[in-house]
Amino acid sequence: MEELVNVEAVSRRFSLDNGSPHHQARSFVSALSDASLRVTTGEFLAISGPSGSGKTTLLNLIGCIDQPTSGRILVDGVDTSKLKPGSMATLRREKIGFVFQTFNLIPVFTAAENVEYPLLIQGVGSRERRSRVAEALESVGLSARAQQRPDLLSGGERQRVAVARAIVHRPALVLADEPTANLDTHNATQLIELMHGLNQRLGLTFIFSTHDARLLEHTERIVRLCDGEVVSDNSTEGGIRG
Amino acid sequence: MAKFLLLAFRNVFRNRRRTMMTLLMVGGGVAGLLLVGGFFAFMFWGLRENTINSGLGHLQIFTADHFNRDEVRVLDTGIDNWRQVAANVKTGGHVRGVAPRIEFYGMVSNGEKSSVFMSSAVDPVAENSLGFRTRFASGRDLDSKPGGEVEALIGAGLAKSMNVKVGDGLTLLAMTSDGALNGVDVQIVGIVNSGIAEMDARYLRITLPSAQRLLQSDRVTNLVVGLDRTENTDQVAAELAPQLRGLPQQLVLKKWIDLANYYKQVRTLFSTIFVFLGVIVFFMVLMSSVNTLLMTMFERTREIGTMLAMGTPRAWIVSLFMVEATVIGILGALVGLVAGNLLGFLLNHSGIHLPPPPGNTVPMPFLVRHVPSLMIGSSLLVIVSLALASILPAIRASRLKIAEALSHV
Numbered sequence: 062m063e064e065l066v067n068v069e070a071v072s073r074r075f076s077l078d079n080g081s082p083h084h085q086a087r088s089f090v091s092a093l094s095d096a097s098l099r100v101t102t103g104e105f106l107a108i109s110g111p112s113g114s115g116k117t118t119l120l121n122l123i124g125c126i127d128q129p130t131s132g133r134i135l136v137d138g139v140d141t142s143k144l145k146p147g148s149m150a151t152l153r154r155e156k157i158g159f160v161f162q163t164f165n166l167i168p169v170f171t172a173a174e175n176v177e178y179p180l181l182i183q184g185v186g187s188r189e190r191r192s193r194v195a196e197a198l199e200s201v202g203l204s205a206r207a208q209q210r211p212d213l214l215s216g217g218e219r220q221r222v223a224v225a226r227a228i229v230h231r232p233a234l235v236l237a238d239e240p241t242a243n244l245d246t247h248n249a250t251q252l253i254e255l256m257h258g259l260n261q262r263l264g265l266t267f268i269f270s271t272h273d274a275r276l277l278e279h280t281e282r283i284v285r286l287c288d289g290e291v292v293s294d295n296s297t298e299g300g301i302r303g
Numbered sequence: 304m305a306k307f308l309l310l311a312f313r314n315v316f317r318n319r320r321r322t323m324m325t326l327l328m329v330g331g332g333v334a335g336l337l338l339v340g341g342f343f344a345f346m347f348w349g350l351r352e353n354t355i356n357s358g359l360g361h362l363q364i365f366t367a368d369h370f371n372r373d374e375v376r377v378l379d380t381g382i383d384n385w386r387q388v389a390a391n392v393k394t395g396g397h398v399r400g401v402a403p404r405i406e407f408y409g410m411v412s413n414g415e416k417s418s419v420f421m422s423s424a425v426d427p428v429a430e431n432s433l434g435f436r437t438r439f440a441s442g443r444d445l446d447s448k449p450g451g452e453v454e455a456l457i458g459a460g461l462a463k464s465m466n467v468k469v470g471d472g473l474t475l476l477a478m479t480s481d482g483a484l485n486g487v488d489v490q491i492v493g494i495v496n497s498g499i500a501e502m503d504a505r506y507l508r509i510t511l512p513s514a515q516r517l518l519q520s521d522r523v524t525n526l527v528v529g530l531d532r533t534e535n536t537d538q539v540a541a542e543l544a545p546q547l548r549g550l551p552q553q554l555v556l557k558k559w560i561d562l563a564n565y566y567k568q569v570r571t572l573f574s575t576i577f578v579f580l581g582v583i584v585f586f587m588v589l590m591s592s593v594n595t596l597l598m599t600m601f602e603r604t605r606e607i608g609t610m611l612a613m614g615t616p617r618a619w620i621v622s623l624f625m626v627e628a629t630v631i632g633i634l635g636a637l638v639g640l641v642a643g644n645l646l647g648f649l650l651n652h653s654g655i656h657l658p659p660p661p662g663n664t665v666p667m668p669f670l671v672r673h674v675p676s677l678m679i680g681s682s683l684l685v686i687v688s689l690a691l692a693s694i695l696p697a698i699r700a701s702r703l704k705i706a707e708a709l710s711h712v
Contacts, residue, residue, distance in 0.1 A: 117710075126612050126705040147616070154614025161709065165609040169313035174306065181306050182615050226613075 064135075065233060065266050066100035066123055071132030073118050073289075092118040093289045095132070100268060102233070105260040107277055108270045110286035116270035117238055119286065123268060124157055124236045125149045137233050154182055158227030160237035160269070164219040166211040172222045173198065173207040179230040197225040201255060217248030221255060228259060235259075237269035241276055253279050307619070311626040315634070318599075325595050326635045329685050332584040333639020334646060336681040339580055341647050341671035343573045348672060350570075351533065354563045357497065358423070358435045360402070360527035361536045362543070363562060364388065367553040369524070377407050378480050381522030383552055389526055395542055397535040402429035403523040405514045409477030411457075411507060413465045420461065420475070420507040424514030433529030438665075442469035442493030445510050453513045455489035458506030459496045467491055475507070479519035487517045498665045533559075581681075585688050592692035596628060600696040607700050608708025617701040624700055628693030629686060636682035643678075647671035 073093040093115040100106055108116045121127035122134055125141050133142045137156055141149065153159075158179070166175045176197050180190045198204045201221040211219055220240060227235050237256070241249035257279050260267050269276070277283055285293040315322055355361060368380040382388065389401040405424040410417050427447040437444060440459045455473065457465075467473060469491055476486045489509060497503055515521060530539055536558055547554045560567070600607070607620060655669040 121706045121709075124612065126709070150611070150614045150616060152614075153612065157614075159609075159612050161609065163605075165605060165709070167310070167606060167610075169310065169317060177306070178610075179613055182613065182619070 063102045067135040068098040071129040074130045103264045107280040107283045114286040115289040156233045158232040158235040162239040162242045176225045197229040201225045329635025330638030333681045334643035337643030340677040344672040345670045361530040362528040364526040378520045378522040385523045399529040400432040402527040406524045421505045422507045440494045440496040453489045454492045456493040456508040458503035460504030462494045588688040596696040604711040620701040621697040624697035625693045628689040632686035632689030
């Protein structure tokens with residue numbers, strides 16, 4: 062299988078200044094230290110660990126919305142640490158789909174318009190946008206709710222819209238940060254099955270952070286983090302190197 | 304692009320109450336400018352037409368010497384062949400008529416007391432044909448028929464000073480064009496009230512033939528040209544100027560605006576006040592809008608983070624905020640236009656009068672003109688203010704750190 066993500070000895074430290082410019086002795090907190098990870102195309106990978114273990118930080122770094130303090134990350138062969146902000150935005154726009162814990166839908170857009178948004182910023186023509194939005198909403202079972210605004214959708218429906226938005230532009234990689242954290246058991250189970258189905262049917266690569274045991278049951282590969290370090294990886298091929 | 308504009312438009316109405324407050328503030332600014340500017344425009348228009356119709360006319364013809372040197376003797380810089388000039392001018396388009404005038408001064412006496420007068424000798428028929436209005440406190444206008452006693456109109460202030468009324472007699476003394484002293488007895492047929500106290504204290508008017516007899520000259524000081532509309536002044540002046548250049552006596556043409564110093568001073572003063580008001584409104588809209596738009600930005604931090612995470616170019620975020628602000632500006636301008644014109648209409652029908660301005664004796668009606676250029680200018684002012692106010696929040700939004708924005712609560 063083709064390598065899609067390669068995290069090489071990545072560390073991320075955050076400074077804890079008190080806001081004063083005269084504060085000399087800056088202290089740092091290490092959110093991720095020397096973590097390495099390889100992900101191949103079509104994987105359904107869970108990053109697990111307790112709160113504060115560095116799951117979100119790792120996803121942010123893979124998703125090019127944060128930069129490592131040291132180490133490097135390759136996404137689809139591109140060294141993201143060498144990219145300028147504009148190129149990183151292009152990479153995110155074209156290759157990555159995001160699903161957030163709090164759904165993060167644009168409240169003034171309908172479900173269909175939210176799903177359409179990634180295509181809009183890619184400059185896809187309106188006819189193709191329409192067909193791909195319909196297809197994406199169909200794949201998450203929300204065609205009938207296409208014209209509803211997020212405030213009229215249930216939590217589960219909102220998250221399914223978010224998934225449709227994440228896959229509509231056919232990204233190489235879907236990153237989901239605690240996607241089931243705000244859902245009840247029924248909706249969480251539906252979402253897990255949906256994501257797993259998309260992974261199986263479309264061959265989409267999913268990396269998601271979770272400590273939801275229900276989600277982990279469906280996952281072939283689980284990378285466990287603790288205190289910013291990769292402590293286990295049940296992959297047979299992907300190695301623990303950090 | 305359409306979806307992007309739709310997003311901006313919907314975002315404007317996300318927090319309806321706040322948007323309404325902003326629209327009221329922006330609309331209030333536009334309405335205020337329209338009312339103040341409309342009132343000033345009415346004042347300018349009223350003052351302009353009043354200045355022209357009080358006797359200034361739209362154009363005046365003088366000899367070039369009139370402006371080059373002082374008169375040594377009365378009318379020595381006057382126009383010789385004025386009848387021919389007047390006849391030529393009358394044939395022009397948009398010309399309603401031509402009125403010859405002699406401006407001179409002298410002494411007036413009632414036998415007990417003397418005072419200086421400043422006289423304008425006129426042809427009453429020509430003056431009336433141009434619609435020049437004379438406000439009579441009492442009495443009637445001059446009779447243009449020759450013969451009989453010499454008739455005079457005098458200012459209310461001069462009449463009071465000389466203790467005379469309609470029907471009383473006065474003696475006028477003036478220097479003739481030869482330098483001799485001449486006098487004439489006049490009968491007061493009317494007392495006029497120009498509205499300007501200083502003018503009424505010295506003003507006296509007799510007929511042109513009477514003045515020519517008194518001054519022993521056939522010349523006139525100037526020819527006053529009246530047009531059908533003030534807006535045609537430039538066009539007629541451009542047409543007349545070449546005709547005047549071919550005459551034996553060198554004549555010059557002056558537009559009303561060249562001679563209306565009081566009008567120009569008033570206009571400059573009130574225009575400056577209006578610009579000052581415009582600057583205040585600009586800063587009011589700017590400051591309060593910056594605050595509102597910053598609040599909007601903070602509220603939408605996570606949403607902006609999401610958009611950026613999905614790869615939205617930062618320039619789009621800047622554009623989004625600027626378009627939203629511009630939409631608010633356009634809507635606010637529309638609110639202001641409706642409110643300003645409606646209030647102007649109501650004020651125009653309320654019959655409100657203001658006290659007489661300094662130097663005047665007649666109350667001034669409070670009227671508001673609906674000026675298209677003012678509406679466009681005021682609207683553009685607030686739209687530009689809003690667009691400028693959005694720059695800071697827009698740049699801040701576009702520079703958000705995505706990871707921090709996504710965790711914003």
